[in-house]
Amino acid sequence: MFPSGSVIITILRLPSSSFVFVFLSRDLPVMGSLLRERKLLLLQREGLSSFNETGMALYNSWWDRIDESEEWQRGVYYGLCSCYASISLVTLIQLIRIQLRVPEYGWTTQKVFHLMNFVVNGVRAVTFGLYNSMFLLKPQALEMVLLDLPALLFFSTYSLLVLFWAEIYQQARSLPINKLRPTYYAVNGTIYLIQICIWIFMRLSSNEVAVEISKLFFSVVSFCAALGFLVYGGRLFLMLRRFPIESRGRQKKLYEVGCVTGICCTCFLIRCLVVTISAFDKNADIDALDHPILNLIYYTLVEIVPSALVLSILRKLPPKPVSHDYHQIR
Secondary structure, eight states: OOOTTOOEEEEEEOTTOOOEEEEEESOHHHHHHHHHHHHHHHHHHHHHHHHHHHHHHHHHHHHHHHHHOHHHHHHHHHHHHHHHHHHHHHHHHHHHHHHHHOGGGOSOHHHHHHHHHHHHHHHHHHHHHTHHHHTTOSSHHHHHHHHHHHHHHHHHHHHHHHHHHHHHHHHHTTOOOTTHHHHHHHHHHHHHHHHHHHHHHHHHHOSHHHHHHHHHHHHHHHHHHHHHIIIIIHHHHHHHHTSOTTSTTHHHHHHHHHHHHHHHHHHHHHHHHHHHHHHHOGGGOSSOTTOHHHHHHHHIIIIIHHHHHHHHHTOOOOOOOOOOOOOOOO
């Protein structure tokens, strides 16, 4: 027992800390209360840390079970196959309707856009329908070709919209358009040529550096596509806003250009971000058999939903040609 009125010096040192606390008290019950509070605080911290670790372990275990489940893989990849096949079928029907409406116009930009959409979504449907063989192809370069080629075709398809808008903008401003289409062909040809060289390097080297280069290159391509939509879609949108309010079809065209610009710019930026992350983090690899949920989220956000929305917005058929033949009135 301590004599009444004596000074008690207590030194407390917290775990994993360099701070030392010195308590001076003349009353023993006060020190007992302080020690009990400190013990309770430490128990609370240990309980919270244990709860967080348990929660993360359960989350990782749930995610791993889904990734390794053949039922989940089958359901996700066949679901993606069905979505792509549906979009491809709708696009083909729309292409046939356009051709029947204006057969004399040949292959217009609208027809080519729908044809390329049909090809892209059809190839994706086949890819995910044969997922069990596609993700396990050897060598790896062949697997990358079959998985990356539809993404390149998707870029070419939607950059065609950028070309179309650029031609409209240039014509409205009385600027020459004769260099726009050759530029489109040159840019796409250069991208395909560089990608083919990367695939060849990947086949010859067989290392992870080539895979990272391929993903980073496609990330840059996606960013350029988003920038193209932002520049020419934004210019056309601002130009349409300056038209008189009573202009025929102004409000509808504003809606079309604004929505398509926002959708396409967002989907290409998401692709740019995800592909960049997957180049350095194997757990975020979007072209792996054992990542079904990640593939479902990724392809839904960057291809399926944007394609469905854009095709819905641009579903209007071209006007029927006006006949210039004159018939004698009897």
